[in-house]
Amino acid sequence: MLIGVAKLWQQGLLHDQMGIVAQNGTIMEIRPLDHDTPDHIVPLALPYLTDLQVNGGGGVMINSDPTPDGFRTVAAAHRRQGTGTILPTVITDSPDVIARAADAAIRTKGEPGLAGLHIEGPHIAPDRRGTHDAAHIRPLDLATVTLVEDLRAKDLPVMITLAPELAAPDLFARLVACGAVVAGGHSAATSDETKAALGRGLSCFTHLYNAMPPMTSRMPGILGAALNSDAYAGIIVDGIHVDWDMVRVALRARPRAGLTFAVSDAMATVGGPDHFTLYGQRIAVRDGALVNAEGSLAGAHINLVQSLRNLVTHVGLTLDMAIPMVSDIPRKVMGLPANDIAIGTAVDDMLCLRDDFSMMDIT
Template sequence: MLLATDALWRDGALLRNMGLEITAGRVSDIRPLGTDTPDLHAALVAPLFTDLQVNGGGGVMVNGQPNADGLRAIAAAHRRCGTGTILPTVITDSHDVIEAAAEAALETRGEPGLAGLHIEGPHIAPERRGTHDASKIRPLDEKTVILVERLRGAGLPVMITLAPELADPALLDRLVASKAVVSAGHTKATAEETRAALKRGLSCFTHLYNAMPPMTSREPGVLGAALNSHAHAGIIVDGIHVSWDMVRIALRARPAPGLTFAVSDAMATVGGPDHFTLYGQTITVRDNALINAEGSLAGAHIDLVRTLANLVRHVGLPLSEALAMVSDTPRKVIGLPAPALHIGCALTDLNILTEEFDTLDIA
C-alpha cells in the first residue's frame, strides 16, 4: 500500500509530498511521491509524541496507583492518544507515595513509553500550590535527593519541579550534580532568586505562567526571568491554563528557538472517565477543564495531538515549530534522541493524521 503525505516529520525536518510504502503494517520505503497514485492520503505523518508532564491517563493517576501496573496503564492510555513516550508525574504527596512511584519507574525501566519520572513537588511554595495538598508540602530534604540520585544512578531521566527560592543550596547542588532536570515551578521566586538558581544549574521551568506570580512593570519575577533565560520551559496549550495570546507572547519572548516545549499536564480523564479522585476530592471535567471541589483548575484534560492542533490553529505556529514542541524538544530536555521515522518503523509507532488532526484509520 502506498500512503501519500502532505507533510512528513522526519529527523527534525518537515518534508512535503512524500510517499510511504506500507507492507505488513510497517514502513517498507520512504520516497518522494512523484506521479504514483496512492492508496490513501494523510495530511501529516510523524513519530508518536513525547510528554514530560503526565499525572495520569486511562482512569489512573500516578499518585493513586504508584506501581508498575499503574504506570503501564497510563502509558498505554496516552499511546492510544498519540503520545508514545511519557514522563509519569507524581505530584506533592507523602514520601512513601513518591518513593513507590520511583520504585515503579525503576521496575519499568526500558519498557516502551516509560522514560523515567517527573517529581512535581512536594518542595514547592504553599502560596503557589495550585491543586497540590498543602498539608504535604515540605522543604527539600535529603530523602528526596537520595531518591533522585538513585534514579539517576540507574540511568533513568528525572525531572524534579520545586520552588528554588525555598531549596537548601547544598541539596539543590546535589540535584544538579545528579544530572536531573531541575525545574522551577509552583514558585513565588523573584527574578533575582530565579537568576541565582539558574547560575546554580536550574535548567527548566514547569508549566509557564501557571503557579507563578504574574509579571509587572517593576517585578518580572520568575516568569520574566524564565522567558529571558536560555533554559527550557514547558507550557500547557489547552486554551484554559494559558490564553492563546499569552502563549504567543511567551514563544516570541524566548531568546532562541527550541527552548519551549508543550506538556499536557494530563490527568486520569485523558483516555479515561470524566472524573477521578485526587487527595480524596472528586475532580470532574467541565467544558474541557478539570475542576476540583474548590473550583480551581486541577491539571488538564488534553493530549499532545490536540495540543499540536491548538498550536497550529489557535496560536498560529508553523507546523514544523509546533511539531518540535511535542516531539524533538521534550526529548532533548531529558536526553533522549530525536524520534525516528525509518524504514521498518511500525505504523503503531506513528501518528497518521487528517487535516483535522484526527487519526486516519488505515487498517
C-alpha cells in the first residue's frame, strides 16, 4: 500500500509530498512521492499527540477513579481522539485519592499511552483555586514529597503543580532533586517570588493566565515572570480559557520558540457524556465550556487535535509552529523519548488528518 502524504511531520520537520509504503500494517519505506499514484491521499500525517494535563475522558475522572482501569479508560478515550500519550492528572483532593492515583501510575508503568502522573494541587493558593476544592488545599507536606520521590525512584515521570510562594524551601528542593517537573500554577506569587522559585528549580508553568493574577504595568506577577522566563509553560487553547489575542501575546512574549505547549485540561466529557460529578458537584458542558455549580470554569471540553486546529485557524500559527506545541515540546518537558513516524512504525500509530483537522482512518 502506498500512502501519499501532502504534509508529513517527521524528525521535527514538515515534509511536502511524501510517499509511505506500508505492508501488513507496518511502514516499510518513506520517500518522496514523485509521480507515483497512491492508494490513499492524506493531507497531514504526524505521530499521535502528547497531552500533559488530562483530568479525565470517556466519562471517567482521574480523581473519581484513581485506578489502573480508570487510567486506561481515560487514555483510550483520548487515543480515539488523536492523543496517543497522556499524563493522567489528579487535582486537589484527599491524601488517599492522590496516593491511589500514584499507585495506579506505578501499576500502569510502561503501558501504551500512559506517561506517568501529574499532581495538580493540593498545595496551591486558596484564592487562586479555580474549581479545586478548598477543603483539601494544604501547604506542601512531607507526605506528598515522599510520594513523588517514590514515583521518581521507580523512574516514573512526574509533574507537580503548586503555588511556589507557599512551598517550604526544603521540601521544594527535594521535589527538584528527585527529578520531578515542578510547575507553578494556581498561584498568586509575585514576580520576585516566581523568579526566586525559578532559581531554585521551578521549570514549568501550568495553564498560563488561568488561576493566575492579571498582569499589570507595575505588578507583572507570576504571569509576567513566566512569560519572560526560559521555563516551559502550558496553555489551554480552546478560546474560552484564554482569548485568541492573549494566546498570541503569550507566544510572542516568550524569549524563544519551543517553550510553550498546548494542554487540553480535559475532563470526563471528552469522549464521554456532557456532564460528570466532581467533589459532589454536577459539572456540565454549557456553550462549549465546562462550568460548576458556582459558574466557574471547571476544566476544558477539548482535545489536542482540536487545540492544534485552533492554533492554526484562530491563533494564526503555521503548521510547523503549531505541531511541536502538541507533540515534540510536551515530550521534552517530561523527558519522554521522541515520538516519530519511521520505518518499522505501525501505520495505526500515524495520525492522519484532513484539511479541516478531522481524523482519517486509512487502515
